[in-house]
Amino acid sequence: MINYQRILEIIKANNVFVITTHINPDGDAIGSELALAYFLQKMNKEFKIINHSSTPENFVFLDQENLIHKYDSSFDEYIMNADVVIAVDFNTLGRVKSMMEIFKKTKAYKIIIDHHRNPQNFVDEIFSDVDAPATGILIYELIKAYDSNFIDKKTADALYTAIMTDTGSFRFERITPEVHIIVADLISRGTNPTYIYNKVYNEINPEKLRLLGVTISNIKLEMDGKIAYMVIDRELLKKYVPSEEEFDVDGFVNYCLSLKSTIVGMLFFEIKNGVKVSLRSKEKFPVNLLAEKFGGGGHLNAAGIRLEGEKLNDVISKVINQTIEDLKNYERDLS
Amino acid sequence: MINYQRILEIIKANNVFVITTHINPDGDAIGSELALAYFLQKMNKEFKIINHSSTPENFVFLDQENLIHKYDSSFDEYIMNADVVIAVDFNTLGRVKSMMEIFKKTKAYKIIIDHHRNPQNFVDEIFSDVDAPATGILIYELIKAYDSNFIDKKTADALYTAIMTDTGSFRFERITPEVHIIVADLISRGTNPTYIYNKVYNEINPEKLRLLGVTISNIKLEMDGKIAYMVIDRELLKKYVPSEEEFDVDGFVNYCLSLKSTIVGMLFFEIKNGVKVSLRSKEKFPVNLLAEKFGGGGHLNAAGIRLEGEKLNDVISKVINQTIEDLKNYERDLS
Structure with missing residues (x-):
């Protein structure tokens, strides 16, 4: 069980955040990053999402506000001066590829929010739940622990995408009744499952x-x-x-x-x-x-x-x- | 909105039932028939499931008790003497193919439970909800209207299969929060989504x-x-x-x-x-x-x-x- 209050403490006590994820980000990576960013927005925090990879074409629709940046050295100063770096949906440093050096160098407080097994210890605090079928579930619980009204439609869309893609449309292991209850809640906040599915999977050439x-x-x-x-x-x-x-x-x-x-x-x-x-x-x-x-x-x-x-x-x-x-x-x- | 109490009245007032569905039955047809049959079992009713088609190989695992029969004329006497025929997941008579004649001939009380548009009027009462994404949802509500404890694991498996297959794993139109709440309930009654998905879709040659x-x-x-x-x-x-x-x-x-x-x-x-x-x-x-x-x-x-x-x-x-x-x-x- 993750101590969500502790994550909220870290967020409340700081002002400048970097969110990042692994190379070749999937729906859970992008959806979780964006939902977390929308939460920081509502908390009036300063933040940037900076990834090694650019966003795969089929997830670009989620990032309506162009919050996700592809890393290059022009972001080094921002990362160096950030208060907190949040590593989302991965747990080994090698997965950030070109960002490894700056990730190591920055004096920012570093945390992981993730659901993969065997985390490497390259951060200050690890918030991990390997029973969760998607990191999106953890971000949902985090926001809900603060104020469930913060889960607006764009946040719900991002979280639905995270959960739907990482569970193979709710069929992989670790699907519990609670996962479907969460999905029901996201749909009640405006998410259209058909629209999201078509955007993610039905736009190939x-x-x-x-x-x-x-x-x-x-x-x-x-x-x-x-x-x-x-x-x-x-x-x-x-x-x-x-x-x-x-x-x-x-x-x-x-x-x-x-x-x-x-x-x-x-x-x-x-x-x-x-x-x-x-x-x-x-x-x-x-x-x-x-x-x-x-x-x-x-x-x-x-x-x-x-x-x-x-x-x-x-x-x-x-x-x-x-x-x-x-x-x-x-x-x-x-x- | 379907009058489930009226369906329950019909079930309570009668003793011998025939359940049938359309040619080339899909997961919603087979799952709904079986869940309804398990309900009749618990109500101590006599019944047979009789279909024009044999059960597709990938749904046979649901019918552990071999309740489903492929129609031939040896069933005519049973159908002629039944009190009620329940037509599940279809609404035009032509869809029962070889069973059309006996369906017309029997003096049994005939009802439809279905979610397709534009029902033909070939029965005594039609219970239809075109907003439901699967007939399985209607059978779930029917059983729940009587006693939700009757939804045991085998019933939950049949209903999960019905709903999962007819919604394309919860992605087609008409998915509401309530659908996911129902699915959560089915999983809490013992259904294993990974197992069902693999049985239905991952056993091809x-x-x-x-x-x-x-x-x-x-x-x-x-x-x-x-x-x-x-x-x-x-x-x-x-x-x-x-x-x-x-x-x-x-x-x-x-x-x-x-x-x-x-x-x-x-x-x-x-x-x-x-x-x-x-x-x-x-x-x-x-x-x-x-x-x-x-x-x-x-x-x-x-x-x-x-x-x-x-x-x-x-x-x-x-x-x-x-x-x-x-x-x-x-x-x-x-x-």
Whole structure:
């Protein structure tokens, strides 16, 4: 249980805030940052949201007031002089990439608000609840602990987006009755679920949709289908989406889990100088532990690895081999 | 607002019940039938669920007690002698197909419990709420109006499945705070959202998944992408899923709507003796009115057509032409 009163104390006692989140921010990262920013607005605090990555196109609609900035060194002075830096939806310093140095250097008081396992101790105080299915839930509780009237429509939209996206539309683990009660409250404050869903998921372009189709049609199976994986190499990417170097293909990997046989699903995405691997699992198979063996991390059922300077086929073969070994151990432990 | 007390009166005053639903039953049809049956069980009533279609494989897990029967003439005597026939999740007689004759013939008291528009008057009493996003909501309210303790885990699972599937995981139109409050209640009674989702959507076989991939990759656009459509002909079906004559491809058509440009999405599925067309739309474009022009029907944003004895290419061209005309009128009315 998070001590929300303590977070409120920190907010009340200070004036200048920086909010930041992880590389390649997802809906929970962006939604949580914005909801927190709207809260600071109402508390008459000075603040900036500064991220390593720019906001993915499908979440830009949430940031009507253009509160989110992409980091460059011109923000260093602001960050150096801030009273508090709030790290939202991540818990290892490496995830802020280009902001690592300034994050370490600033004398601001640093806190984490997050729901991922095994936080690194690189801040002054950690507010973590690993039972929460989204960081958005924690921001909701924080604002409610102060004054639930502060949850206006724009805040509700941001929080709904955070919770909806991070729970796979309310279907992943850790969904409790309370999550749906919170969502009911957000809708009663004006959020339109159909509108948000369409904005987040239904605005892709035909080329990306066709790439999804081709990727699905080429799905590969190992261990009688217990492992299902997809591959997007540079050639495929250039054929369908030549304009983009790298984009969010997180949604793609979930299709691996739609197979009855599958316990572990993977997407190998060849990036400019290496390979990004997205991992998903069913049951209690811990893809976060698998990811950690390659320097990645995440949750029990959803994790990621980023291997720079390595070749696609090498990565596929070593990750698949490790997965086979882990799966065999998992099945032995079950029986 | 439905008069639930009146439905309870009918149930209390009678002893032998038949529950039935439409051809190709979806999650809302099967879930609502089962939840209603579990209620009749607790009321110590005699009943049978009798459907024209067999239960789709992905919903069989809900029917642990094998309560659902596929209709044949051996059930005629039971239906003839029943006190009440309850038609669940449909409102036109044609939707019971092979059961039409016996449905007309039986002297049983007939009622409809449903949420579709424009009910046909082929029963004694109609209990309809077109604002409900699923018939499952109505069955929930009915049981709750009698005794909410009757909503045990198996009932909650059936109702959760009904509501989750018919709302596209809580994202289609007509989602209110009350829907999420009901879902919270179902989860508090033991329903596991992850388990249900995996059972319903994540047990497909690799061939069907590859067929989905190929179908998506071949998506076609008309009117600058305002219309997006997919085609599955016999050849494609035989290549990937040779064992099946016809199966539920309802999930496929939703991918058309994932395009930013799309207002209307369609899937043309060549069946043994004709073509099945699934229609979906965004905004207020009424695909039910479009479907009605070809003898089909449905909701504002989701409808279907079944044309027997017609050729695939003829159907594609006449439905697309009609859609272009309807879309032009729709856009003219908007401006």
